[in-house]
Amino acid sequence: AQSVTQPDIHITVSEGASLELRCNYSYGATPYLFWYVQSPGQGLQLLLKYFSGDTLVQGIKGFEAEFKRSQSSFNLRKPSVHWSDAAEYFCAVGARPGQNFVFGPGTRLSVLP
Amino acid sequence: TAGITQAPTSQILAAGRSMTLRCTQDMRHNAMYWYRQDLGLGLRLIHYSNTAGTTGKGEVPDGYSVSRANTDDFPLTLASAVPSQTSVYFCASSEEPRADTQYFGPGTRLTVL
Secondary structure, eight states: OOEEEOSOSEEEEETTSOEEEOOEEEOSSOOEEEEEEEOTTOOEEEEEEEOSSOSEEEOGGGOEEEEEGGGTEEEEEESSOOGGGOEEEEEEEEOSTTSOOEEOOOEEEEEEO | OOOEEEEOSEEEEOTTOOEEEEEEESSOOSEEEEEEEETTTEEEEEEEESSTTOOEEOSSOTTEEEOOSSSSBOOEEESSOOGGGOEEEEEEEESSSSSSOOEEOOOEEEEEO
16 A cells, blocks of 8 residues: 655745755555645645656646655655745655555655745 | 625534534535634535536544535535534535645634533
8 A cells, every 4th residue: 555754744944945845655656746735724635746757847836746766755845935835745645546545644845934 | 796605604502412514615616624723723625526416535533524516616514523523624616526726715714512
């Protein structure tokens, strides 16, 4: 069965600084990978997804993520963080039909002015 | 479009009482899902439905039941609530079952005393 780890429970960065949120997955084949963001009191919003092809994927709000098969990773990046990016970020892995999504525990991002 | 709506927004429930959390989507998606979100555990799948008339068990189904009488509605019922069911509950849908992008509702915060 697939699993997802997000090693960082909480990250604090200054506004304008770069950001990288880590995600590692365990799955025997090529997974479907997702990053979701949850703003306080809100539901989850899809940032980006990877199914196949180019391993660097672009998402909304200036985020990007890179799939690295050799490292079983799908880290989320943003070159310059804005105060509105403060939220909880969830990495998720899905498989081809037959298995459901598995979400990581989440990383809470705080942004300092 | 409204997307996914959930009701109620929040609820305090006495242990032993029953309750139904409502979820409605207007996107004509085939698949729907119920997750619970707990601190440090991320989102865990409770039940899912690949299409109207069918349901399946997720990772943590005990104490919960669902039905899918039509495409739009996917209610979650707690027959006899226990304090460990205190959580935030999210309903989600996807155009096709599993491995596809999921769209989330705003959540229901449930406290069982």
